[in-house]
Amino acid sequence: MTIRRYGLSALALAIALVFAFPTYWMVTSSIKPRGDVLSTSYDLVPTSVTFENYATALFSSDFLRYLGNSLLVTLTAVACSLVAGTLAALAMSRFRFRGRKGFLMLVLVAQMVPFEALMVPMFLFMRDLGLLNKLPALILVYWITTLPFTIWSLRGFIDGIPVDLEEAAMVDGCSRAEAFRRVTLPLLGPGLVATSVFAFITAWNEFLYALVLMRSESLQTLPVFLKTFTTAFGTDWGATMASATLFTLPVLVFFLAVQRKMVSGVTSGAVKG
Template identity: 40%
Template sequence: MAMTARARRRRIGFLRSAAVHLTLSATMLLLIVPFLWLLSTSFKLPEDVFTKTPAMIPPNPTFANYAYVLTETMVPRYFLNSLVVASATAIIGTAITSLAAYALSRFQFRGKLGYMTMLLATQMFPAALFLAPLYIVLRSYGLINSLLGLIVAYSTFVIPFCTWMLKGYFDGIPADLEEAAMVDGASRLAALRQIILPLAAPGLATAVLFAFLLGWQEFLFAIAFVQSDQWRTLPVGIALMDSMYGVSYTYLMAAAVIVTIPVVILFAFLQRYLIRGLTAGAVKG
Protein backbone atom coordinates (compact mmCIF):
# COMPACT_ATOMS: atom_id res chain seq x y z
CA MET A 1 0.00 0.00 0.00
CA ALA A 2 2.86 2.32 0.93
CA MET A 3 4.63 1.52 -2.34
CA THR A 4 1.45 2.21 -4.25
CA ALA A 5 1.07 5.64 -2.63
CA ARG A 6 4.73 6.42 -3.26
CA ALA A 7 4.44 5.37 -6.89
CA ARG A 8 1.32 7.50 -7.25
CA ARG A 9 3.16 10.53 -5.87
CA ARG A 10 6.07 9.94 -8.22
CA ARG A 11 3.72 9.61 -11.14
CA ILE A 12 1.92 12.84 -10.24
CA GLY A 13 5.27 14.60 -9.81
CA PHE A 14 6.44 13.33 -13.19
CA LEU A 15 3.23 14.48 -14.91
CA ARG A 16 3.50 17.94 -13.31
CA SER A 17 7.12 18.24 -14.35
CA ALA A 18 6.29 17.12 -17.87
CA ALA A 19 3.44 19.63 -18.11
CA VAL A 20 5.69 22.46 -16.92
CA HIS A 21 8.44 21.55 -19.38
CA LEU A 22 5.99 21.23 -22.27
CA THR A 23 4.46 24.61 -21.44
CA LEU A 24 7.86 26.27 -21.22
CA SER A 25 9.02 24.62 -24.45
CA ALA A 26 5.90 25.76 -26.29
CA THR A 27 6.33 29.30 -24.95
CA MET A 28 10.00 29.37 -25.93
CA LEU A 29 9.13 28.10 -29.41
CA LEU A 30 6.45 30.76 -29.75
CA LEU A 31 8.95 33.46 -28.82
CA ILE A 32 11.91 32.26 -30.86
CA VAL A 33 10.16 31.43 -34.16
CA PRO A 34 9.60 35.11 -35.14
CA PHE A 35 13.30 35.85 -34.58
CA LEU A 36 14.32 32.78 -36.59
CA TRP A 37 12.03 33.89 -39.41
CA LEU A 38 13.51 37.40 -39.24
CA LEU A 39 17.02 35.93 -39.40
CA SER A 40 16.06 33.68 -42.31
CA THR A 41 14.50 36.53 -44.30
CA SER A 42 17.60 38.66 -43.87
CA PHE A 43 19.56 36.10 -45.92
CA LYS A 44 16.93 35.69 -48.67
CA LEU A 45 16.69 37.27 -52.08
CA PRO A 46 13.65 39.56 -52.57
CA GLU A 47 11.96 37.02 -54.87
CA ASP A 48 12.29 34.32 -52.20
CA VAL A 49 10.39 36.26 -49.53
CA PHE A 50 6.85 35.84 -50.89
CA THR A 51 6.41 32.28 -52.12
CA LYS A 52 3.55 29.80 -52.12
CA THR A 53 5.50 27.52 -49.79
CA PRO A 54 7.26 29.49 -47.06
CA ALA A 55 10.76 28.20 -46.33
CA MET A 56 12.60 28.77 -43.07
CA ILE A 57 15.93 27.89 -44.72
CA PRO A 58 16.77 30.38 -47.52
CA PRO A 59 16.94 28.56 -50.89
CA ASN A 60 19.65 30.97 -52.11
CA PRO A 61 21.32 32.45 -49.02
CA THR A 62 23.14 35.73 -49.55
CA PHE A 63 24.91 38.43 -47.53
CA ALA A 64 23.96 41.09 -50.07
CA ASN A 65 21.26 42.49 -47.80
CA TYR A 66 23.74 43.10 -45.00
CA ALA A 67 26.27 44.57 -47.42
CA TYR A 68 23.67 46.99 -48.75
CA VAL A 69 22.45 48.02 -45.29
CA LEU A 70 25.97 48.58 -43.96
CA THR A 71 27.34 50.42 -47.00
CA GLU A 72 24.43 52.13 -48.78
CA THR A 73 22.29 53.32 -45.86
CA MET A 74 22.70 55.36 -42.67
CA VAL A 75 22.37 52.28 -40.45
CA PRO A 76 26.03 52.38 -39.27
CA ARG A 77 25.51 56.01 -38.22
CA TYR A 78 22.26 55.11 -36.47
CA PHE A 79 24.04 52.25 -34.73
CA LEU A 80 26.74 54.60 -33.42
CA ASN A 81 24.13 57.13 -32.24
CA SER A 82 22.18 54.43 -30.41
CA LEU A 83 25.35 53.06 -28.85
CA VAL A 84 26.35 56.52 -27.57
CA VAL A 85 22.89 57.28 -26.20
CA ALA A 86 22.37 53.86 -24.58
CA SER A 87 25.87 53.73 -23.06
CA ALA A 88 25.68 57.28 -21.70
CA THR A 89 22.22 56.65 -20.27
CA ALA A 90 23.44 53.48 -18.56
CA ILE A 91 26.56 55.11 -17.09
CA ILE A 92 24.94 58.37 -15.96
CA GLY A 93 21.75 56.72 -14.74
CA THR A 94 23.55 54.03 -12.74
CA ALA A 95 25.98 56.53 -11.18
CA ILE A 96 23.16 58.80 -10.00
CA THR A 97 20.83 56.03 -8.87
CA SER A 98 23.52 54.20 -6.89
CA LEU A 99 24.16 57.34 -4.81
CA ALA A 100 20.46 58.13 -4.43
CA ALA A 101 19.57 54.55 -3.50
CA TYR A 102 22.39 54.40 -0.96
CA ALA A 103 21.20 57.63 0.68
CA LEU A 104 17.61 56.37 0.87
CA SER A 105 18.76 53.06 2.29
CA ARG A 106 21.14 54.33 4.95
CA PHE A 107 20.02 57.82 6.03
CA GLN A 108 16.94 59.18 7.75
CA PHE A 109 16.02 62.73 6.73
CA ARG A 110 12.99 64.98 6.49
CA GLY A 111 10.95 64.39 3.35
CA LYS A 112 12.35 60.93 2.70
CA LEU A 113 8.95 59.26 2.51
CA GLY A 114 7.61 61.97 0.23
CA TYR A 115 10.61 61.70 -2.07
CA MET A 116 10.24 57.94 -2.32
CA THR A 117 6.52 58.30 -3.00
CA MET A 118 7.26 60.81 -5.75
CA LEU A 119 9.73 58.40 -7.37
CA LEU A 120 7.13 55.65 -7.28
CA ALA A 121 4.42 57.94 -8.64
CA THR A 122 6.44 58.74 -11.75
CA GLN A 123 6.20 55.08 -12.74
CA MET A 124 2.39 55.20 -12.78
CA PHE A 125 2.09 57.49 -15.81
CA PRO A 126 2.64 56.54 -19.48
CA ALA A 127 5.71 57.91 -21.22
CA ALA A 128 3.57 59.82 -23.73
CA LEU A 129 2.31 62.02 -20.90
CA PHE A 130 5.83 63.42 -20.41
CA LEU A 131 6.40 64.10 -24.11
CA ALA A 132 5.21 67.72 -24.24
CA PRO A 133 6.75 68.85 -20.90
CA LEU A 134 10.10 67.29 -21.76
CA TYR A 135 10.02 68.84 -25.22
CA ILE A 136 9.47 72.30 -23.72
CA VAL A 137 12.29 71.83 -21.20
CA LEU A 138 14.75 70.47 -23.76
CA ARG A 139 13.90 73.20 -26.25
CA SER A 140 14.51 75.90 -23.64
CA TYR A 141 18.03 74.52 -23.11
CA GLY A 142 18.75 74.00 -26.81
CA LEU A 143 18.83 70.21 -26.52
CA ILE A 144 16.27 69.40 -29.22
CA ASN A 145 17.75 67.53 -32.18
CA SER A 146 20.76 66.31 -30.21
CA LEU A 147 21.92 63.08 -28.61
CA LEU A 148 22.40 64.87 -25.28
CA GLY A 149 18.71 65.71 -25.23
CA LEU A 150 17.83 62.03 -25.66
CA ILE A 151 20.23 61.06 -22.87
CA VAL A 152 18.60 63.57 -20.51
CA ALA A 153 15.10 62.41 -21.47
CA TYR A 154 15.92 58.73 -21.00
CA SER A 155 17.62 59.39 -17.66
CA THR A 156 14.39 60.83 -16.30
CA PHE A 157 12.84 57.36 -16.64
CA VAL A 158 15.88 55.31 -15.67
CA ILE A 159 16.62 57.11 -12.39
CA PRO A 160 13.28 56.56 -10.56
CA PHE A 161 13.00 52.86 -11.38
CA CYS A 162 16.65 51.99 -10.74
CA THR A 163 16.68 54.01 -7.50
CA TRP A 164 13.84 51.93 -6.10
CA MET A 165 15.42 48.70 -7.27
CA LEU A 166 18.90 49.47 -5.89
CA LYS A 167 17.48 50.73 -2.60
CA GLY A 168 15.94 47.32 -2.02
CA TYR A 169 19.26 45.73 -2.84
CA PHE A 170 21.24 48.04 -0.51
CA ASP A 171 18.74 47.33 2.28
CA GLY A 172 19.81 43.68 2.13
CA ILE A 173 23.50 44.52 2.73
CA PRO A 174 24.32 44.81 6.46
CA ALA A 175 25.32 48.32 7.49
CA ASP A 176 27.83 46.79 9.92
CA LEU A 177 30.21 46.16 7.02
CA GLU A 178 30.65 49.81 6.11
CA GLU A 179 30.60 50.88 9.76
CA ALA A 180 33.52 48.54 10.43
CA ALA A 181 35.38 50.07 7.50
CA MET A 182 34.74 53.59 8.79
CA VAL A 183 35.99 52.59 12.25
CA ASP A 184 39.23 51.55 10.52
CA GLY A 185 39.54 55.03 9.03
CA ALA A 186 37.74 54.77 5.69
CA SER A 187 35.43 57.57 4.66
CA ARG A 188 31.79 56.80 3.88
CA LEU A 189 32.42 57.30 0.18
CA ALA A 190 35.40 54.92 0.32
CA ALA A 191 33.29 52.35 2.19
CA LEU A 192 30.60 52.69 -0.46
CA ARG A 193 33.07 52.30 -3.30
CA GLN A 194 35.17 49.49 -1.85
CA ILE A 195 32.61 47.44 0.09
CA ILE A 196 28.98 48.19 -0.76
CA LEU A 197 29.19 48.55 -4.54
CA PRO A 198 31.14 45.29 -5.07
CA LEU A 199 28.56 43.44 -2.96
CA ALA A 200 25.79 45.08 -4.95
CA ALA A 201 27.29 44.08 -8.33
CA PRO A 202 24.23 42.03 -9.43
CA GLY A 203 21.92 44.95 -8.68
CA LEU A 204 24.21 47.39 -10.48
CA ALA A 205 24.41 45.06 -13.49
CA THR A 206 20.63 44.95 -13.58
CA ALA A 207 20.43 48.74 -13.48
CA VAL A 208 23.00 49.04 -16.26
CA LEU A 209 21.15 46.50 -18.40
CA PHE A 210 17.77 48.17 -17.87
CA ALA A 211 19.16 51.64 -18.67
CA PHE A 212 21.05 50.43 -21.74
CA LEU A 213 18.04 48.62 -23.19
CA LEU A 214 15.81 51.63 -22.63
CA GLY A 215 18.22 53.88 -24.50
CA TRP A 216 18.79 51.27 -27.21
CA GLN A 217 15.19 50.50 -28.14
CA GLU A 218 13.18 53.65 -27.24
CA PHE A 219 11.21 55.09 -30.17
CA LEU A 220 8.70 57.74 -29.08
CA PHE A 221 11.10 60.34 -27.69
CA ALA A 222 13.70 59.63 -30.37
CA ILE A 223 11.32 60.45 -33.20
CA ALA A 224 9.81 63.46 -31.41
CA PHE A 225 13.04 65.11 -30.21
CA VAL A 226 15.33 64.40 -33.19
CA GLN A 227 14.53 65.55 -36.73
CA SER A 228 18.00 65.52 -38.31
CA ASP A 229 18.87 62.28 -40.09
CA GLN A 230 22.45 62.28 -38.80
CA TRP A 231 21.32 62.17 -35.15
CA ARG A 232 18.61 59.54 -35.47
CA THR A 233 18.85 56.31 -33.51
CA LEU A 234 18.37 52.79 -34.85
CA PRO A 235 14.66 52.26 -34.03
CA VAL A 236 13.66 55.49 -35.79
CA GLY A 237 16.09 55.00 -38.66
CA ILE A 238 14.81 51.51 -39.40
CA ALA A 239 11.19 52.64 -39.16
CA LEU A 240 11.89 55.34 -41.78
CA MET A 241 13.85 53.07 -44.13
CA ASP A 242 10.70 52.38 -46.18
CA SER A 243 10.30 56.03 -47.12
CA MET A 244 14.02 56.72 -47.66
CA TYR A 245 15.15 53.59 -49.52
CA GLY A 246 11.94 52.03 -50.77
CA VAL A 247 10.11 49.02 -49.39
CA SER A 248 12.39 45.98 -49.13
CA TYR A 249 11.69 43.43 -46.45
CA THR A 250 15.07 41.78 -46.89
CA TYR A 251 16.85 45.06 -46.09
CA LEU A 252 14.52 45.72 -43.16
CA MET A 253 15.13 42.26 -41.73
CA ALA A 254 18.89 42.63 -42.11
CA ALA A 255 18.76 45.95 -40.25
CA ALA A 256 16.53 44.40 -37.58
CA VAL A 257 19.06 41.60 -37.03
CA ILE A 258 21.81 44.19 -36.61
CA VAL A 259 19.69 45.87 -33.93
CA THR A 260 18.91 42.62 -32.15
CA ILE A 261 22.35 41.01 -31.99
CA PRO A 262 23.91 43.39 -29.39
CA VAL A 263 20.87 42.96 -27.14
CA VAL A 264 21.01 39.16 -27.40
CA ILE A 265 24.73 39.17 -26.58
CA LEU A 266 24.18 41.51 -23.63
CA PHE A 267 21.41 39.30 -22.22
CA ALA A 268 23.51 36.18 -22.70
CA PHE A 269 26.31 37.62 -20.56
CA LEU A 270 24.18 39.39 -17.93
CA GLN A 271 21.07 37.22 -17.57
CA ARG A 272 22.20 35.69 -14.25
CA TYR A 273 22.86 39.16 -12.83
CA LEU A 274 19.51 40.35 -14.16
CA ILE A 275 17.60 37.59 -12.37
CA ARG A 276 19.53 37.96 -9.11
CA GLY A 277 19.36 41.75 -9.14
CA LEU A 278 15.65 42.02 -9.91
CA THR A 279 14.77 39.35 -7.36
CA ALA A 280 16.85 40.89 -4.59
CA GLY A 281 15.60 44.39 -5.30
CA ALA A 282 12.02 43.18 -5.30
CA VAL A 283 11.91 41.19 -2.08
CA LYS A 284 14.44 42.79 0.24
CA GLY A 285 13.74 45.83 2.36
Protein backbone atom coordinates in the same frame (compact mmCIF):
# COMPACT_ATOMS: atom_id res chain seq x y z
CA MET B 1 6.89 14.57 -8.92
CA THR B 2 8.77 13.39 -12.01
CA ILE B 3 5.69 13.73 -14.23
CA ARG B 4 5.03 17.18 -12.81
CA ARG B 5 8.63 18.23 -13.42
CA TYR B 6 8.54 17.03 -17.02
CA GLY B 7 5.19 18.73 -17.53
CA LEU B 8 6.48 22.04 -16.21
CA SER B 9 9.61 21.70 -18.33
CA ALA B 10 7.52 21.07 -21.44
CA LEU B 11 5.32 24.08 -20.64
CA ALA B 12 8.39 26.29 -20.12
CA LEU B 13 9.87 25.05 -23.41
CA ALA B 14 6.63 25.79 -25.25
CA ILE B 15 6.49 29.32 -23.82
CA ALA B 16 10.15 29.87 -24.74
CA LEU B 17 9.48 28.75 -28.31
CA VAL B 18 6.54 31.15 -28.60
CA PHE B 19 8.72 34.06 -27.52
CA ALA B 20 11.70 32.94 -29.61
CA PHE B 21 9.75 32.41 -32.84
CA PRO B 22 9.54 36.12 -33.84
CA THR B 23 13.31 36.40 -33.48
CA TYR B 24 13.80 33.24 -35.53
CA TRP B 25 11.46 34.57 -38.22
CA MET B 26 13.32 37.89 -38.28
CA VAL B 27 16.72 36.21 -38.72
CA THR B 28 15.54 33.76 -41.38
CA SER B 29 13.72 36.49 -43.30
CA SER B 30 16.90 38.56 -43.33
CA ILE B 31 18.72 35.87 -45.36
CA LYS B 32 15.89 35.15 -47.81
CA PRO B 33 15.81 36.62 -51.33
CA ARG B 34 13.33 39.44 -51.75
CA GLY B 35 10.84 37.26 -53.62
CA ASP B 36 10.86 34.61 -50.87
CA VAL B 37 10.28 37.22 -48.15
CA LEU B 38 7.04 38.30 -49.81
CA SER B 39 5.96 34.72 -50.55
CA THR B 40 2.78 33.37 -48.94
CA SER B 41 4.23 29.89 -48.44
CA TYR B 42 5.65 30.79 -44.98
CA ASP B 43 8.66 28.47 -45.18
CA LEU B 44 10.08 27.95 -41.70
CA VAL B 45 13.40 26.89 -43.24
CA PRO B 46 14.73 29.11 -46.05
CA THR B 47 15.00 27.29 -49.35
CA SER B 48 17.71 29.69 -50.54
CA VAL B 49 20.09 31.95 -48.66
CA THR B 50 21.44 35.37 -49.61
CA PHE B 51 23.31 38.10 -47.75
CA GLU B 52 22.23 40.81 -50.15
CA ASN B 53 19.87 42.22 -47.53
CA TYR B 54 22.77 42.73 -45.12
CA ALA B 55 24.80 44.41 -47.84
CA THR B 56 21.88 46.76 -48.49
CA ALA B 57 21.52 47.55 -44.79
CA LEU B 58 25.22 48.14 -44.21
CA PHE B 59 26.54 49.69 -47.40
CA SER B 60 23.55 51.25 -49.13
CA SER B 61 22.72 53.41 -46.13
CA ASP B 62 24.33 55.26 -43.22
CA PHE B 63 23.96 52.37 -40.80
CA LEU B 64 27.27 52.99 -39.02
CA ARG B 65 26.41 56.64 -38.39
CA TYR B 66 23.07 55.70 -36.84
CA LEU B 67 24.83 53.00 -34.83
CA GLY B 68 27.33 55.50 -33.46
CA ASN B 69 24.55 57.88 -32.43
CA SER B 70 22.66 55.09 -30.66
CA LEU B 71 25.72 53.85 -28.80
CA LEU B 72 26.70 57.36 -27.73
CA VAL B 73 23.34 58.40 -26.30
CA THR B 74 22.52 54.99 -24.79
CA LEU B 75 25.82 54.30 -23.04
CA THR B 76 26.09 57.87 -21.74
CA ALA B 77 22.52 57.83 -20.42
CA VAL B 78 23.00 54.44 -18.76
CA ALA B 79 26.25 55.53 -17.12
CA CYS B 80 24.68 58.74 -15.77
CA SER B 81 21.63 56.82 -14.57
CA LEU B 82 23.75 54.27 -12.71
CA VAL B 83 25.86 56.91 -10.96
CA ALA B 84 22.94 59.10 -9.90
CA GLY B 85 20.69 56.11 -9.18
CA THR B 86 23.28 54.40 -6.96
CA LEU B 87 23.78 57.50 -4.84
CA ALA B 88 20.05 58.13 -4.55
CA ALA B 89 19.32 54.48 -3.74
CA LEU B 90 22.01 54.51 -1.06
CA ALA B 91 20.45 57.56 0.56
CA MET B 92 16.98 56.00 0.39
CA SER B 93 18.19 52.74 1.93
CA ARG B 94 20.69 53.80 4.56
CA PHE B 95 19.48 57.20 5.77
CA ARG B 96 16.28 58.30 7.51
CA PHE B 97 15.13 61.84 6.84
CA ARG B 98 11.91 63.81 6.58
CA GLY B 99 10.17 63.34 3.26
CA ARG B 100 11.87 60.03 2.49
CA LYS B 101 8.65 58.09 1.95
CA GLY B 102 7.22 60.90 -0.14
CA PHE B 103 10.30 60.88 -2.36
CA LEU B 104 10.03 57.12 -2.82
CA MET B 105 6.39 57.55 -3.81
CA LEU B 106 7.38 60.22 -6.35
CA VAL B 107 9.98 57.84 -7.80
CA LEU B 108 7.34 55.14 -8.14
CA VAL B 109 4.86 57.53 -9.75
CA ALA B 110 7.51 58.80 -12.18
CA GLN B 111 8.24 55.20 -13.18
CA MET B 112 4.55 54.53 -13.85
CA VAL B 113 3.95 57.59 -16.05
CA PRO B 114 3.57 56.57 -19.73
CA PHE B 115 6.61 57.50 -21.78
CA GLU B 116 4.49 59.05 -24.52
CA ALA B 117 2.59 61.29 -22.08
CA LEU B 118 5.77 63.27 -21.45
CA MET B 119 6.38 64.05 -25.11
CA VAL B 120 4.89 67.58 -25.18
CA PRO B 121 6.49 68.85 -21.93
CA MET B 122 9.79 67.26 -22.90
CA PHE B 123 9.69 68.90 -26.33
CA LEU B 124 8.93 72.32 -24.84
CA PHE B 125 11.63 71.83 -22.20
CA MET B 126 14.27 70.94 -24.79
CA ARG B 127 13.17 73.83 -26.99
CA ASP B 128 13.58 76.31 -24.13
CA LEU B 129 17.03 74.88 -23.38
CA GLY B 130 18.04 75.14 -27.03
CA LEU B 131 18.71 71.40 -27.25
CA LEU B 132 16.40 70.48 -30.11
CA ASN B 133 18.21 68.57 -32.84
CA LYS B 134 21.16 67.93 -30.53
CA LEU B 135 22.26 64.59 -29.14
CA PRO B 136 22.49 65.88 -25.52
CA ALA B 137 18.69 66.20 -25.66
CA LEU B 138 18.33 62.45 -26.17
CA ILE B 139 20.91 61.73 -23.49
CA LEU B 140 18.99 63.89 -21.02
CA VAL B 141 15.64 62.32 -21.94
CA TYR B 142 16.94 58.75 -21.65
CA TRP B 143 18.66 59.58 -18.38
CA ILE B 144 15.45 61.00 -16.93
CA THR B 145 13.32 58.08 -18.09
CA THR B 146 15.64 55.33 -16.83
CA LEU B 147 16.55 56.98 -13.52
CA PRO B 148 13.34 56.16 -11.55
CA PHE B 149 13.62 52.44 -12.24
CA THR B 150 17.34 52.53 -11.47
CA ILE B 151 16.72 54.14 -8.07
CA TRP B 152 13.87 51.79 -7.19
CA SER B 153 15.72 48.67 -8.29
CA LEU B 154 19.06 49.48 -6.66
CA ARG B 155 17.34 50.46 -3.43
CA GLY B 156 16.02 46.90 -3.18
CA PHE B 157 19.48 45.46 -3.80
CA ILE B 158 21.07 47.73 -1.19
CA ASP B 159 18.36 46.82 1.34
CA GLY B 160 19.40 43.19 0.85
CA ILE B 161 23.01 43.94 1.90
CA PRO B 162 23.37 43.85 5.72
CA VAL B 163 24.25 47.24 7.12
CA ASP B 164 26.38 45.41 9.71
CA LEU B 165 29.07 44.93 7.05
CA GLU B 166 29.43 48.69 6.61
CA GLU B 167 29.38 49.26 10.36
CA ALA B 168 32.12 46.67 10.83
CA ALA B 169 34.24 48.42 8.18
CA MET B 170 33.72 51.78 9.91
CA VAL B 171 34.75 50.22 13.24
CA ASP B 172 37.97 49.14 11.50
CA GLY B 173 38.67 52.75 10.53
CA CYS B 174 36.85 53.27 7.24
CA SER B 175 34.78 56.36 6.65
CA ARG B 176 31.17 55.92 5.50
CA ALA B 177 32.20 56.60 1.91
CA GLU B 178 35.09 54.10 2.11
CA ALA B 179 32.83 51.48 3.69
CA PHE B 180 30.40 51.87 0.81
CA ARG B 181 33.16 51.69 -1.80
CA ARG B 182 35.01 48.75 -0.25
CA VAL B 183 32.10 46.65 1.03
CA THR B 184 28.69 47.56 -0.35
CA LEU B 185 29.64 48.51 -3.90
CA PRO B 186 31.30 45.15 -4.76
CA LEU B 187 28.27 43.31 -3.36
CA LEU B 188 26.03 45.56 -5.43
CA GLY B 189 27.56 44.25 -8.67
CA PRO B 190 24.69 41.92 -9.65
CA GLY B 191 22.16 44.70 -9.04
CA LEU B 192 24.14 47.17 -11.11
CA VAL B 193 24.38 44.69 -13.97
CA ALA B 194 20.68 43.79 -13.93
CA THR B 195 19.66 47.44 -13.74
CA SER B 196 22.07 48.50 -16.47
CA VAL B 197 20.74 45.80 -18.82
CA PHE B 198 17.17 47.05 -18.37
CA ALA B 199 18.20 50.69 -18.75
CA PHE B 200 20.27 49.88 -21.84
CA ILE B 201 17.38 48.05 -23.52
CA THR B 202 14.93 50.85 -22.64
CA ALA B 203 17.14 53.57 -24.13
CA TRP B 204 18.33 51.46 -27.07
CA ASN B 205 14.83 50.62 -28.28
CA GLU B 206 13.34 54.10 -27.89
CA PHE B 207 11.89 55.45 -31.14
CA LEU B 208 9.45 58.31 -30.54
CA TYR B 209 11.74 60.84 -28.88
CA ALA B 210 14.56 60.14 -31.33
CA LEU B 211 12.14 60.81 -34.20
CA VAL B 212 10.64 64.01 -32.77
CA LEU B 213 13.64 65.67 -31.12
CA MET B 214 16.21 64.84 -33.80
CA ARG B 215 15.11 66.57 -37.00
CA SER B 216 18.42 66.04 -38.79
CA GLU B 217 18.92 62.56 -40.23
CA SER B 218 22.60 62.67 -39.29
CA LEU B 219 21.64 62.76 -35.59
CA GLN B 220 18.94 60.09 -35.53
CA THR B 221 19.34 56.66 -33.96
CA LEU B 222 18.94 53.08 -35.15
CA PRO B 223 15.22 52.67 -34.30
CA VAL B 224 14.51 55.62 -36.60
CA PHE B 225 16.85 54.14 -39.21
CA LEU B 226 14.62 51.06 -39.53
CA LYS B 227 11.83 53.13 -41.05
CA THR B 228 14.01 54.36 -43.90
CA PHE B 229 13.36 51.15 -45.85
CA THR B 230 9.69 52.11 -46.19
CA THR B 231 9.05 54.38 -49.15
CA ALA B 232 6.14 55.41 -51.36
CA PHE B 233 6.94 52.38 -53.54
CA GLY B 234 6.68 49.85 -50.71
CA THR B 235 8.82 48.32 -47.97
CA ASP B 236 12.05 46.42 -48.49
CA TRP B 237 11.29 43.76 -45.89
CA GLY B 238 14.49 41.82 -46.47
CA ALA B 239 16.68 44.85 -45.71
CA THR B 240 14.39 45.79 -42.83
CA MET B 241 14.79 42.34 -41.25
CA ALA B 242 18.56 42.45 -41.80
CA SER B 243 18.75 45.87 -40.15
CA ALA B 244 16.58 44.66 -37.27
CA THR B 245 18.90 41.69 -36.78
CA LEU B 246 21.94 43.96 -36.73
CA PHE B 247 20.00 46.25 -34.37
CA THR B 248 19.70 43.46 -31.78
CA LEU B 249 23.40 42.53 -31.82
CA PRO B 250 24.68 45.38 -29.57
CA VAL B 251 22.12 44.45 -26.91
CA LEU B 252 23.23 40.81 -27.10
CA VAL B 253 26.90 41.78 -26.94
CA PHE B 254 26.24 44.10 -23.98
CA PHE B 255 24.41 41.35 -22.09
CA LEU B 256 27.11 38.75 -22.79
CA ALA B 257 29.77 41.22 -21.64
CA VAL B 258 28.15 41.87 -18.27
CA GLN B 259 26.30 38.65 -17.48
CA ARG B 260 29.31 37.13 -15.67
CA LYS B 261 29.28 40.04 -13.24
CA MET B 262 25.77 39.09 -12.12
CA VAL B 263 27.27 36.26 -10.05
CA SER B 264 30.86 37.37 -9.46
CA GLY B 265 29.84 40.26 -7.21
CA VAL B 266 27.76 38.22 -4.78
CA THR B 267 30.54 37.47 -2.29
CA SER B 268 33.30 39.90 -3.28
CA GLY B 269 33.75 42.69 -0.75
CA ALA B 270 32.40 40.67 2.19
CA VAL B 271 35.90 39.60 3.21
CA LYS B 272 37.80 41.98 5.45
CA GLY B 273 40.93 43.56 3.96
